[in-house]
Amino acid sequence: MxxxxxxxxxxxxxxxxxxxxxxxxxxxxxxxxxxxxxxxxxxxxxxxxxxxxxxxxxxxxxxxxxxxxxxxxxxxxxxxxxxxxxxxxxxxxxQLEDPQRGFSFRHDGPIDMRFDTSVPFTAYNLITQSSYWELAQIIKQYGEERYANVIAKNIKQRRPETTSELYTAIVDALPQNYRNKSKVAARVFQALRIKVNNxxxxxxxxxxxxxxxxxxxxxxxxxxxxxxxxxxxxxxxxxxxxxxxxxxxxxxxxxxxxxxxxxxxxxxxxxxxxx
Ligand SMILES: C[S@@+](CC[C@H](N)C(=O)[O-])C[C@H]1O[C@@H](n2cnc3c(N)ncnc32)[C@H](O)[C@@H]1O
Known part of the structure; x- marks a missing residue:
């Protein structure tokens, strides 16, 4: 536009x-x-x-x-x-296309998602330092995702270190016959990004x-x-x-x-x- x-x-x-x-x-x-x-x-x-x-x-x-x-x-x-x-x-x-920035599950890279890389707090820090309950709230609030609780639980259990591992932790938490799992993953990535960058x-x-x-x-x-x-x-x-x-x-x-x-x-x- x-x-x-x-x-x-x-x-x-x-x-x-x-x-x-x-x-x-x-x-x-x-x-x-x-x-x-x-x-x-x-x-x-x-x-x-x-x-x-x-x-x-x-x-x-x-x-x-x-x-x-x-x-x-x-x-x-x-x-x-x-x-x-x-x-x-x-x-x-x-930013999205750079695997090292960790914004996309379409490229494997660190779970980073910071706009400003001089700020120390990454999405990986967010995942590891939040409780299950806090993570579920972030996914619910900023991703408007109805499977937030099970996704947060799976992320906390699997402890992903890369964007591919995070993607797998998200989609594996969904019902097996769920269509369009990538859309859910996109919402969860969005939620983490919004939170990390305030x-x-x-x-x-x-x-x-x-x-x-x-x-x-x-x-x-x-x-x-x-x-x-x-x-x-x-x-x-x-x-x-x-x-x-x-x-x-x-x-x-x-x-x-x-x-x-x-x-x-x-x-x-x-x-x-x-x-
Ligand atoms: C959609 S892109 C802008 C693209 C740009 N309008 C163009 O035509 O190339 C958004 C940009 O805003 C920056 N950004 C996001 N939040 C910011 C903030 N709070 N302060 C400064 N820059 C920010 C991001 O780093 C990113 O480069």
């Missing part, structure tokens, strides 16, 4: 933007192509992704302030009022800070990929009386875009303007 993202950010010469989740720099690249006469804060807590963004955006190097940090500290990272802030939440395909609490605390940073008329644009995130954004937009909602219903990708990029199927775009 890059076209819609750029349209809602509403670039014009002299404006200042924040890409709070720059990843490999895809959205920022399009923004700078449409309007190179802007200044940009490009933030990501993953130093490997940030290096990719620095390479991909090198043509506009003098217009960009690259920052390796968690967006939860936005008010310390950006100290001037800005015209637009983008959050493209979750993880990138760069994704929902970070989102909840950054939204008011982002609105504070915007100039009157400035835009907040948020792409989310699962219902828990979207719910937080939706409720915040409704409860915040210093913004006007620009998307009464979330914008979703077209069928062509989903066919080109199946990972986009759950994307929802919401945008708002500071009054």
């Amino acid at each position: 890059v076209v819609e993202v750029i349209r809602y950010l509403n670039p014009a010469p002299g404006k200042v933007f924040v890409d709070a989740t720059v990843g490999g720099g895809g959205h920022s690249y399009h923004l700078l192509q449409v309007e190179p006469n802007i200044r940009l804060y490009a933030i990501d807590c993953d130093s490997t992704s940030l290096q990719v963004a620095i390479r991909n955006l090198s043509a506009w190097r003098d217009r960009i302030n690259f920052i390796h940090a968690n967006f939860v500290s936005l008010h310390q990272l950006v100290t001037e009022p800005v015209d637009g802030i983008l959050f493209d939440l979750g993880l990138s395909s760069l 994704e929902l609490s970070n989102l909840q605390s950054v939204l008011p800070v982002a609105v504070d940073l915007l100039k009157p008329g400035g835009r907040l644009v948020i792409l989310s990929y699962h219902s828990l995130e979207d719910r937080i954004v939706k409720h915040f937009f409704k409860s915040c009386n210093s913004i006007k909602i620009l998307t009464p219903k979330p914008i979703v990708p077209s069928a062509t875009e989903i066919a080109d990029n199946p990972r986009a199927r759950s994307a929802k775009l919401r945008a708002a303007e500071k009054l």
Whole structure:
């Protein structure tokens, strides 16, 4: 939904933007192509992704302030009022496809799942240090998975050390004739990832800070990929009386875009303007 993202950010010469989740720099690249006469804060807590963004955006190097940090500290990272802030939440395909990052059961690797590898706490630590009951709650709450209890029990018993072992511990806990075991595994991996990276609490605390940073008329644009995130954004937009909602219903990708990029199927775009 890059076209819609750029349209809602509403670039014009002299404006200042924040890409709070720059990843490999895809959205920022399009923004700078449409309007190179802007200044940009490009933030990501993953130093490997940030290096990719620095390479991909090198043509506009003098217009960009690259920052390796968690967006939860936005008010310390950006100290001037800005015209637009983008959050493209979750993880990138760069991260998903790297076996060493441990985000996917389609590649074997360590059970890591940290966006920021300078933070010591991994998904493996989460699994080993949580009680059975805590793990079941995490899977229930962040994966919305109804087999959470039996899955948590099996994970604690098997003590997996790799993503393949974790996958097997999950699917072996399901009834034998259960269809689409991979979908369940995806939900459990998602739950662990959300917890390890404090994704929902970070989102909840950054939204008011982002609105504070915007100039009157400035835009907040948020792409989310699962219902828990979207719910937080939706409720915040409704409860915040210093913004006007620009998307009464979330914008979703077209069928062509989903066919080109199946990972986009759950994307929802919401945008708002500071009054
Ligand atoms: C969906 S990707 C962004 C892709 C990017 N928009 C692009 O077009 O290439 C999400 C990125 O947000 C980063 N991220 C997630 N939570 C973060 C946080 N709290 N602070 C900073 N970066 C974060 C991840 O490391 C990842 O690189």
